[in-house]
Amino acid sequence: MTDTPLFSTAPMLGQQSRWVPRLFHTLRARLIISVALVHVVLMGLFTWEAVERQSHELRQEMVNQGRSLASLMVVASTNALLAEDLASLAEVTRRVGEREDVSYGEVVDVRGFVMASTREGRVGRQVGPVIEQNDQFPLAVDDRVLDLREEVLIENNRVGFVVLGLSTTSLENALTETRNRGIQYTLLALVIGSVAAWLLSLAVTRNLHELTLAAKKIGGGNLDARVNVRSQDETGTLSRAFNLMAASLQRSSRQMEQEHRKRTEAERLACVGEMAASIAHEIRNPMVALINSVKLLGNAQLAAEDHTAVVDIVNTESRRLQRILDDFLMFSRLPAPRLEDGDLKLLVEQTIGLISQDPRYADGICFERRYEEDNRCRFDPDLMRQVLLNLMLNALQAITGEGKLIIRLQRTGDRLNVSIVDNGRGIPADLMSEISKPFFTSRKEGTGLGLPVVQRILAQHGAVLSITSREGSGTEVAFDLEVTNDG
Template identity: 80%
Template sequence: MTGICLHSNTPVVGQGRSWFPRAFHTLRVRLIISVALVHVVLMGQFTWEAVDRQSHELRQEMVNQGRSLASLMVVASTNALLSEDLASLAEVTRRVGEREDVSYGEVVDVRGFVMASTREGRVGRKVGPMIEQNDQFPLNEDDRILDLRDEVIIDSSRVGLIRLGLSTKNLENALAETRNRGIQYILLALVIGSIAAWLLSLAVTRNLHDLTLAAKRIGEGDLNARVDVRSQDETGTLARAFNLMAASLHRSSREIELEHRKRTDAERLACVGEMAASIAHEIRNPMVALINSVKLLGNEQLSAEDHKAVSDIVNTESNRLQRILNDFLMFSRLPDAKLEQGDLKVLIEQTIGLVSQDPLYADGISFDCRYEDDNSCLFDSDLMRQVLINLMLNAMQAISGEGKLTIRLQQLNGRLNVSIVDNGRGIPAEVMPEINKPFFTSRKEGTGLGLPVVQRILAQHGTALTITSREGSGTEVAFDLDVESNG
């Protein structure tokens, strides 16, 4: 027998996580944002239309008031223009200038000279190019005065001109105040809408939260979880449907549990019967041999050579009986696994030392061991030794003559993978579905309990045995173990 131990490092590729904010993915937040946006959009549209309507009305009112004031100036200054009564014209312009919105007011004669004005230094001056038409809203960006004119006509003849300028300052202040009030209303609508949406979302999501908690409880196995129905709306309908589903699941679970218990009892009885029959079958031949050998040993005429041969038979069959009973005891009363941190490489080397001493299978078989730098994991030393012995002996029995057993440890996805590969005769495809069943064996000396015991031990370690085989090429058996405790 030759031993070859190789070390191989298998890199573990970590999987990255993509984190993204989930605050705006909840139904409550989306509902609040939606309702708030609706309030803001509707209130903004209403405010815009109100400001636009008020702006149009105020501007039209200003134009009408300006035209009325200009007409009054025409009436008041007609006779004074004809008589060139400057005092009367000055009195007209003074009264006009007392009005709050009037920026200027002037009376101009037909020659273009200012006869009276609210502005100092303008009387007697000739005005520049006169406006040909009244200003219209909207004014230029830097223009804050609405310029109006009205002609003084007597008998179809123009005898003068009235010029009037109205300041738009109060108009702009009124519009600005309306806009500011509209913004305040929008903010108020936003606050009220958000509060209303929050209260609405609270009423909706509270039932959904209760449903989520109840669903988690059912997922954890508590089929008695129910939801209190507090409303008659869609969420209340959903809660009632959930309760009906939970009740149905509870009934179905009880029926399944009862059926499972009946089936388990039936399988247990069948297993007991099968075990009894298998025990009787396995011990029959050794017992017959022992009985016959004991009878021969009682014969005083038996030669010394025959006596030794019969004694050897007794020892061999007794050991065989002991091995059969140990297998049955191990299968029927498997101890609980006590998982501890340890180096699996050390246990494998010890197990190789044990199985290599077996005179029936060790000759001509080499071991190719490939380990990681760190082979630490969680396992029960005694039970895992039983697993390794069974798997190695099965692999060695599958090799006819010389062969190789490859034992490989490698880190895969955060666990330590154990693989045992032989180049023996392999397992026929029609036998593969049966090999894990108790008492099934293809060897005359076997009890068919080796692999079932292995599977039960691995189940206590939170794993299972996988078998890959091709007839004529060999077999690979593998399982994985936790590298550290989750607690």
Template identity: 30%
Template sequence: MKQRQKYVKRFIPVWVKLALYGSLGVVLVHSLHIVVGNTLATRALYELMNRQGRALARALVPRLAEALLTNDRLRAEEIVSGALVNSSVAWCAVYRGRRRWTTTRGEHEPSQLHHRAADDRETVIVAWHGHRFMEVAEPLLEGGAGLLRIGFRLDEVRDARRLLAMLLGSMAVVALVLGVVAAVLVAKNITVPVRAMLEATGRFDPADEPRRLGVASRDEIGILARHFEEMMIRLHEAHKERQQLQQRQIETERLAVLGTLAAGLAHEINNPLAGMKNCQRRLASGKLSEDKRDRYVELIGEGIERVEELVRRLLDFARPAPLEVEPVEVREILRRAAALVQPLFEKKRAVLREESSGGETVLRCDRHRMEQALVNLLLNALHVTEEGGEVVLSVASQGGEVVFSVADQGPGIPPQYRARVTDPFFTTKKPGEGTGLGLSVTQNIVRAHGGRLEFEFPSRGTVVRIRLPLGHGDRAVDAVESPAGSGPSDKA
């Protein structure tokens, strides 16, 4: 979970991305608004000035035409001077062909204007020394008497454009700030359920009761959050059903193994019973000395203790109980599992050899479950072992792990079956000889302890290993010789 949280922290949160995208959208929209608005406003101002200029030119044309017809140059100069009084008019002149007929010049008039035809009515833009002008032309008497040319300064349009740009820019800044704030608030509101689902995913454990996300929105994200809650509940229920199924499998296999062990222990119990019966007959005859009578009573007590020990082992193995983890010496698990199956090995005249390497190792585990796992492996090994064959049960500490091994000398597992040996109900035994749950249950027990089940297939036989980690609270102590000695022991 910690690695997942570190991985998530490397990325920009979704709400930040949404806020950035929203802010970028606001900037782009208002930038476009400024450009388009400024362009449209400029065009509108040009059109307005063109109409005003055209109206002024048409108002002057009749008066100038009259002065031209009477060749009254003084009258024409007065009309031109009157037009120049307007501050927006840069020049006003009458041209006849290429020659300028009036001499009055405006303050900002260019020193030379390009030639225009007598019937030219087009409005043109003139640039002169960093200034821009709009020139309106109107023919006099359809061009026969000359051409009136009036130039208007565009400084006012330029100033109006700048003022408009500043106004739109200020509005854009205000809109940007408001848009960013709105984008952040909306993005956070949208991503709250997403964040809740992300945190729930990080802490979700199917073994624990899932907690509600607390998302009350009715939009798509709210629906998604509720579906996510339902999914966690279904996973939790599925996990509980799976645990219950595994527990049933363990108990089923336990009962099957119990029947097998009971058949083997029947012979072990019959021997002390026969001895006790013989002692009882001798005591009933009444023809024994006091020493012999005491000896027979002692033998009967030893036989009863032997039967009690055998029955106790069987009951300990058969008693169902939840997983109870406690410190256990691994060689004790080895000896108890071997003692449970020893009668079956003796009945088949096979050899069970126990081996342990290193010192005393204490493992935190469920003693009974680990015994069941080893018994399952030993019974499988015994099944494929011929009369007089040998099975080796060993335990060792390797690199922070405890390794239990069961090695047989049987024919081995065919390659086509090796991938399925841990599947529930899969077995190669004859009908009635097995449930097909032994290795599956063993694997579940091992996984419940955080370990793993391994198989090795040498040229002959099979080696099955149980690897369990020495986790928190586990300890391996220095070598301590057991009362039985340090070397491997053979049991025939």
């Protein structure tokens, strides 16, 4: 007797096998699945890239903040470490320990004894093995502290070091939150993509040309492109969905622009910090010289010859300090230009006259003028004098011994071209991209603000400075000004 099963699964399997292919034969299903997969993949890649970028930026920011904080600890504890002023060192570590992200901070002398610490019971102990190199991301799996070390040096002599530990807990929490938000956005993109694909499938055969044109405009960056909704049927629904998508992209674009502005502002603040550090570096040496000179002047037994030499140092360093501050104020508080019609040739001659009175450039320098018959243009006399003076002084300082400086005014259409050519040592090719940056200078007495000031003044005049140089042959700097209308 043959056993007959109560239920036969073969017909059901056959029906299921026929049903599944039939489902994928429909355009609607394929559109839904395809678009959903594209949304998920793109959103997943975007989320992954965003997390990686944020991770890199946050980690780099933590490293930079940690190094800055360690450097501040070094500056604040140097004198106290030399004097073994435990109270001052304790105050330094106490202030450091008040920061939320600081895990620990210590000041150690050259013998290896802890002079101040945020951790109890550490003061007075001789440290064991300490970090020899600063930590770099990624840290070890179980490591939640970024360890940093900064040497305390005085005239290249090591008098101690500081160690600093920054907790990465807040960093990890921020990255976890970003990942979770990315997953939520991916799921939301999956839902929205599926709905949009279903709506698209309803009227995919109608008005494809108009939709294609609008899609191309969106792809080309024109987020204002929209599809005209002329009916209430499936085509109208699809058109409205398309317009909603374009509006969503436009909002996303605006949000990205806002994020870009925020990053730009952060970069500006970083530039301000770099500027402040550069200024502090520039004024440190003259301030030290002035302080030491004042101490010497207070010595009643100082010989007359030494007294005169010290006074000369005070005068020299004071002028140097004043020049640094003047350059910085000119760079940071550049006045608005008052453009007026004038003869630029007269201003060039006045500038050459000022330079000729300087004994450093009176001998060995030949000025060659090449002027037009009509050299009238629009400029601010005071600001343009500063431009010409800076550019000519830069050219003269590049000339060793005897040399020639060519000042050429040449009218081209409605612009007056101003060029200054020297036969000095020229600019090395690897420095061409650096010379226009604030505080970059190759001269010991320079502040690195001359060219940035010139560029800002020319920008106010609607002009751009161009620099052409060949090392060993000389340099030409040029810009254009708007000429005065004859009528």
